Amino acid sequence: MPRLVRGAGHFVMSNISSERVPAFDSRWLPWLLVLPQLLITLVFFIWPAAQAVWQSFLMEDAFGLSTEFVGLENYQLLFTDPGYYKTLWTTVVFSAGVTALSMGLSLTLAVMADQVVRGAQVYKTLLIWPYAVAPAIAGVLWLFMFHPTVGVLAYLLDQLGYEWNHFLNGDQAMLLVIIASAWKQISYNFLFFLAGLQAIPRSLHEAAAIDGAGPLRRFITITFPLLSPTTFFLLVINVVYAFFETFGVIHAVTQGGPGDATRTLVYNVYDDGFVGLDLGGSAAQSVVLMLLVGALTVVQFRYVERRVQY
Amino acid sequence: MVENRFWLNLISHGVLALGVLLVAFPIWIAFVASTYPAQALVTGTVPLWPGDQLLENFGRVLGTGSDSSVGVSVALMLFNSLVMALGIALGKIAISVLAAYAIVFFRFPLRMFCFWLIFMTLMLPVEVRIIPTFQVVADLGMLNSYTGLTLPLIASATATFLLRQFFMTVPPELAEAARVDGAGPIRFLIDILLPLSRTNLAALFVIMFIYGWNQYLWPLLITTSEDYYTVVMGIQRMLAVGDGEVAWNEVMPTTLLAMLPPVGVVLMMQRLFVKGLIETEK
Numbered sequence: 001m002p003r004l005v006r007g008a009g010h011f012v013m014s015n016i017s018s019e020r021v022p023a024f025d026s027r028w029l030p031w032l033l034v035l036p037q038l039l040i041t042l043v044f045f046i047w048p049a050a051q052a053v054w055q056s057f058l059m060e061d062a063f064g065l066s067t068e069f070v071g072l073e074n075y076q077l078l079f080t081d082p083g084y085y086k087t088l089w090t091t092v093v094f095s096a097g098v099t100a101l102s103m104g105l106s107l108t109l110a111v112m113a114d115q116v117v118r119g120a121q122v123y124k125t126l127l128i129w130p131y132a133v134a135p136a137i138a139g140v141l142w143l144f145m146f147h148p149t150v151g152v153l154a155y156l157l158d159q160l161g162y163e164w165n166h167f168l169n170g171d172q173a174m175l176l177v178i179i180a181s182a183w184k185q186i187s188y189n190f191l192f193f194l195a196g197l198q199a200i201p202r203s204l205h206e207a208a209a210i211d212g213a214g215p216l217r218r219f220i221t222i223t224f225p226l227l228s229p230t231t232f233f234l235l236v237i238n239v240v241y242a243f244f245e246t247f248g249v250i251h252a253v254t255q256g257g258p259g260d261a262t263r264t265l266v267y268n269v270y271d272d273g274f275v276g277l278d279l280g281g282s283a284a285q286s287v288v289l290m291l292l293v294g295a296l297t298v299v300q301f302r303y304v305e306r307r308v309q310y
Numbered sequence: 311m312v313e314n315r316f317w318l319n320l321i322s323h324g325v326l327a328l329g330v331l332l333v334a335f336p337i338w339i340a341f342v343a344s345t346y347p348a349q350a351l352v353t354g355t356v357p358l359w360p361g362d363q364l365l366e367n368f369g370r371v372l373g374t375g376s377d378s379s380v381g382v383s384v385a386l387m388l389f390n391s392l393v394m395a396l397g398i399a400l401g402k403i404a405i406s407v408l409a410a411y412a413i414v415f416f417r418f419p420l421r422m423f424c425f426w427l428i429f430m431t432l433m434l435p436v437e438v439r440i441i442p443t444f445q446v447v448a449d450l451g452m453l454n455s456y457t458g459l460t461l462p463l464i465a466s467a468t469a470t471f472l473l474r475q476f477f478m479t480v481p482p483e484l485a486e487a488a489r490v491d492g493a494g495p496i497r498f499l500i501d502i503l504l505p506l507s508r509t510n511l512a513a514l515f516v517i518m519f520i521y522g523w524n525q526y527l528w529p530l531l532i533t534t535s536e537d538y539y540t541v542v543m544g545i546q547r548m549l550a551v552g553d554g555e556v557a558w559n560e561v562m563p564t565t566l567l568a569m570l571p572p573v574g575v576v577l578m579m580q581r582l583f584v585k586g587l588i589e590t591e592k
Contacts, residue, residue, distance in 0.1 A: 024415055024485070024495040033412035034424050036405040040465035043450075045431045048442035055442065109329040112322040117315070119323070125580060126330045132572035134524035134542045140549065140565055141336040144343065150351050150558060152339055152358070186333060188587075195588050215318060244437045248526035252546045266437045273441040274531070282441055289438040 049290065055283035074284035083260070084268075084285075091264040094178060095242035102182035103234060106189030111219065113190075114197040124194065131187040135180075136248030142180035143253045166254070170261025173254045177262050180253065181246045189234050196230030197223065236300050244293070265289060343562040344368065351558045367563045384564050387541040390459075391523055392571070394540055397460035398522030399515050406469035407511075411499055413470075414477040415485060431467045436528055444531050454535045463528060469514055476510050477503070513586025516579050520572045541568040 059070040078084050109127065113120045130138070145153045148165040157164045166173040200223060208218050224231075247266050250256060256263035256271060263271070269289065273282030343351060344367050345360040371384040412418070413425055436443060443462060452458030480503065488498045504511070529540045539547065545568060548561050576583050 024489070024498075026416065026495065027418075029495060030412040030416035030418040030421075033408040033416075037409040037428060037465060037470065038424060040405065040461065041428055041431050044443060044446065044462040045434055045439075045465055046427070048439045048446050049434055051442035051445065052439050105329070105332075109326060112325045112329075115322040116319060116326070119326075123326045123330065124584075125577065127333055128580065128584070129573045129576055130333055132520050132524075132576040133569045134526060134572075136526045136542055136546060137524075137565055137569055138336075140545055140561065141340055143549075144558060144562065145336060145339055183333070183336070186329075191584060191587065244435050247437050248542075251526070251530075252549065269438070270440055270527070279441060286439050286441070290434060293434065293438060 052283045052286040052290070055279055056287050057280075058283075059280045060278075070280070074280045075288075078281060078284050078288070086260065087263050087265055087268045090174075090260070090262065091243060094174065094181075094246075094262070094264055095239050097174070097178035098181045098185065098242040098246070099235065099238040101178060102185040103189050103231075103238060105182070106186050107193050107231075109186070110190050110193035110197055111223070113194055120194075124191075127190050128187045130184050131191075133184055134248060135184055135246055136252040138184040139177070139180045139249035139253040142176060142183065146176050166258075168258055170258055173258055173262050177246070177249050177253055181242060181249050184249075185238060185241060189238070192230055192234055193227070196227050200226050233300075236296060240293075240296055244289075337566075340562045340565055343558055344566060346559055348555075348557055348559045363559065367559050368567075371560050371563050371567070382536045382539060382544075384541060384544070384567060386537070387539050387544040388567060388571075390456075390538055391540040391542065391568070393456055394459045394525065394529070395519050395522035395571075397456065398463050398525075399518035401460060401464035402466040402469045402518050403511060403514055405464060406466060406473055407499075407504070407507075410470050410473035410477055411503065414474055415495065415498075428465075428467050428470055431465050436463065440527065440531065447532055453532050454538050456538070458532050459525075459529060459538065459540070460522075463522065463525065466518070469518065472510065472514060473507065476507055480506060509582065510586070512579065513582045516575055516583045517586055519575055523572045 056074050057069055057071060058067050059073060060067050109123075113123050113127075116123075133141075143151075145151045146164060146166060148154050148167060151164075154164040164172060166176045204222055204226075205218055208222055213221065243264070244266055246264070247270065250262055250264060250267050251270075254262040256267050265285070266289070269282050269285045272278045272285065276282075339358075342357055342360050345362065345364040346357060347361075347363050347366075350357065350361065373383060373385070409424075409428065413421060447453065447458050447462055450458075452461070484502065485498060488502055493501070524542060525540070526542050526546075529538070530543045530546070533539055533543075541564065545561060545564055548564065549556055551557075
């Protein structure tokens with residue numbers, strides 16, 4: 001659940017030094033208390049992660065009968081495979097699409113909701129519920145609407161003279177998974193943008209309005225700069241979301257196809273490992289992804305916490 | 311404001327109404343599709359207004375008379391999802407309360423080491439380490455079981471951090487006073503600290519319930535027996551019919567049923583949920 005990372009990071013930064021006096025004294029009780037979490041963390045997180053690293057140095061023969069240590073060969077194969085770079089590029093395009101579409105729509109809606117005198121709360125209620133919809137379900141909903149033979153929107157496009165068939169057309173498949181993923185993320189971005197907007201003092205707007213700045217000018221010179229910490233934070237969160245949490249959308253809607261048009265990095269790990277049974281290669285990809293998640297986490301801590309611009 | 315806000319207001323409401331429609335449109339379509347017999351949805355013309363088969367369709371997917379490709383009823387899948395979501399939400403909260411309590415209110419050797427170990431789990435979403443985690447769970451004999459569905463997902467750094475953050479705001483004098491009055495650490499946790507954290511725990515519960523309910527990849531991997539299918543992944547199985555026709559009039563009611571519980575929780579506990587979400591991030 002990388003989306004909740006930021007709170008943790010902030011907390012680590014700000015509180016790690018401020019040690020407090022221990023309230024209770026006991027030699028064994030604190031160990032007993034952390035034990036359940038520690039055990040689960042070790043068994044289901046640290047151990048598999050270590051396994052992934054170890055497996056990435058191994059290779060199985062074609063029949064899965066023997067395994068040998070091959071050092072960095074899996075990584076070598078991975079980084080010389082043009083298919084992997086294509087997957088990386090697909091992931092970048094997909095993430096950029098999801099982030100731009102979802103954040104653009106949410107910002108527009110949040111600015112409007114911040115403007116209205118009455119009814120902001122109602123709009124909020126009507127806009128937040130997609131947060132609770134699973135990515136896979138969001139995918140199925142949009143798949144149904146864009147289905148070439150039964151979908152409402154596909155039918156509409158057909159009437160307009162545009163042929164829609166995402167089972168054959170890779171670009172259309174990409175567009176479909178982007179729309180479904182972005183739709184689900186609108187509510188999350190909306191909530192944070194709205195909270196960010198409401199934290200901007202009214203008096204700033206009023207002063208600017210008295211000085212003759214119109215609504216658009218005020219947005220560009222006051223709102224947007226003051227909103228930049230929120231925007232940057234959401235940027236990282238959305239990229240993490242698009243990279244790791246949209247597996248359900250892609251698996252349920254396109255299965256990475258047609259061809260490899262919507263095969264993202266995470267889908268590739270799954271497909272190579274579980275369908276292709278290339279355990280070493282899949283493990284090497286897992287390690288690369290873990291490094292990527294680590295890097296994104298560092299970016300969050302370094303830059304987001306330092307308040308982008310004030 | 312100094313200017314006439316009439317037009318600004320009108321545009322704002324217009325854009326917001328459009329946004330609400332855009333967000334709700336897929337649900338309307340899903341609802342409409344749930345009210346037609348199967349043939350109506352494969353012949354090409356797409357209805358936009360509900361038909362008369364609503365109860366029949368919902369009744370069929372919930373009962374066992376479904377002719378879809380999955381051999382178990384959606385009612386069982388919903389039950390499995392509920393077990394998984396509750397197990398994950400309550401399990402996460404339980405172990406996180408204990409761990410956060412130990413880290414804030416005690417001093418013990420390797421305390422910071424434990425802290426960082428738990429912290430690392432934040433960086434490793436299950437999607438990234440799929441195969442080794444699957445192997446560990448398989449080795450432990452947890453495939454096709456409720457334990458396998460919940461236990462690997464309940465280690466949560468997020469909940470631990472949120473609670474640690476909250477526990478730090480509790481004045482140390484409170485614990486001091488409790489100790490002077492003769493309350494032991496367990497007593498203090500149960501009688502004072504937990505009641506104080508009520509709102510935080512509730513907000514955490516909402517977020518974790520949704521997280522658990524919406525799991526997709528994990529149940530997909532570790533359930534081969536249909537008896538343990540959860541509803542979110544079961545839908546994918548209903549779609550995977552190869553060259554056959556997808557039974558959309560059964561898939562769509564299932565989709566609606568699958569999103570009803572988490573959406574209901576969010577709407578019912580909206581205030582808490584928004585507070586929890588924004589505060590975990592802050």
